[in-house]
Amino acid sequence: MNSQNLVLGTEDELSEAIGEKLVSLTNGKLIVNQKLRQNGFGYLKKRIHNFCQLAERHPVLLITDLDNAACPEKLKLSWLKERKEPDSFIFRVAVREIESWILADHSGLNTLFGKKAGKFPDNPDLLPNPKATLLSLAGKAPRDVKEALVAKKGSTAIQGIQYNSLLCDFVKRNWNPEEASLRSKSLALTINSLNKLAENI
Numbered sequence: 001m002n003s004q005n006l007v008l009g010t011e012d013e014l015s016e017a018i019g020e021k022l023v024s025l026t027n028g029k030l031i032v033n034q035k036l037r038q039n040g041f042g043y044l045k046k047r048i049h050n051f052c053q054l055a056e057r058h059p060v061l062l063i064t065d066l067d068n069a070a071c072p073e074k075l076k077l078s079w080l081k082e083r084k085e086p087d088s089f090i091f092r093v094a095v096r097e098i099e100s101w102i103l104a105d106h107s108g109l110n111t112l113f114g115k116k117a118g119k120f121p122d123n124p125d126l127l128p129n130p131k132a133t134l135l136s137l138a139g140k141a142p143r144d145v146k147e148a149l150v151a152k153k154g155s156t157a158i159q160g161i162q163y164n165s166l167l168c169d170f171v172k173r174n175w176n177p178e179e180a181s182l183r184s185k186s187l188a189l190t191i192n193s194l195n196k197l198a199e200n201i
Contacts, residue, residue: 004201005033007054009062011041015098017168019063022177022194029198030059041065048079055089059197062089063190066096072186090193095186099131100124102167104180104187111174113141125184135159 006023010016016037023030037043041064044051054060069075072093085091094101103109103124109117117137127133138149148162181188 001028002201003028003031004059006030006059006061007034007036007051008032009036009044009051009060011037011044011064011098012039013037013164014167014171015063015065015094017171018098018101018175018177019061021171021175022190023061025177025191026194026198029201030194041067045079049083051091052080052083052086052089055086059088060090061190061194062091063098064093065098066093066186068096069093088197090190090197092190092193093186095125095184096128097130099134100127101177101180101184101187102171102175103127103130103134104183105176106183107179108170108174108176109137112145112170113137116140121183123183125186131159 008016008019008023010019016035020032020035023032044062044064048062051060051062064075066072066075069078072095075093076091080091101124103121106120109120117140120137121127121133124130124133135150138146140146141149145166147160148166149160151157151160177187177191181191
């Protein structure tokens with residue numbers, strides 16, 4: 001079987017874990033051989049033209065959060081300016097944050113948070129703050145999960161100190177991107193783009 005190395009660019013540790021999981025869905029046709037990230041989107045935006053140049057030689061998957069931008073198309077235009085994306089450059093935007101893709105897998109979240117967590121969102125791409133929703137649900141999770149994800153009372157931190165490590169482990173072991181893609185259009189677009197690229201190898 002032919003395989004192609006892929007460069008993965010992300011904002012943070014959690015996005016990187018999700019990117020690797022999505023690439024694994026191609027069953028070895030695409031393989032992550034280089035991971036590029038720093039904290040936040042600034043690193044990705046500043047080097048967007050470098051990613052385009054890389055994509056002339058190797059497939060590139062870049063994942064960033066929409067955050068407060070109006071829509072994915074406008075965000076991409078503001079980054080790329082007049083430059084056209086190479087065919088092997090998959091530039092995808094999680095709406096509005098990468099946590100929306102996690103929230104979209106209800107079965108997986110049930111195993112992590114338990115039945116007392118409450119109702120999971122049917123269309124997490126519509127949430128104004130997916131991370132806040134995830135943390136709110138985590139507040140009703142079993143004690144060990146709650147303590148890992150939610151910051152202690154009185155803390156100035158937004159999240160618990162094990163937030164990234166626990167969710168990255170969840171993504172690797174239990175997160176089901178196929179189920180999640182049924183509730184998240186931005187995730188479905190990413191999976192479809194990877195599948196199309198893999199088909200042409």
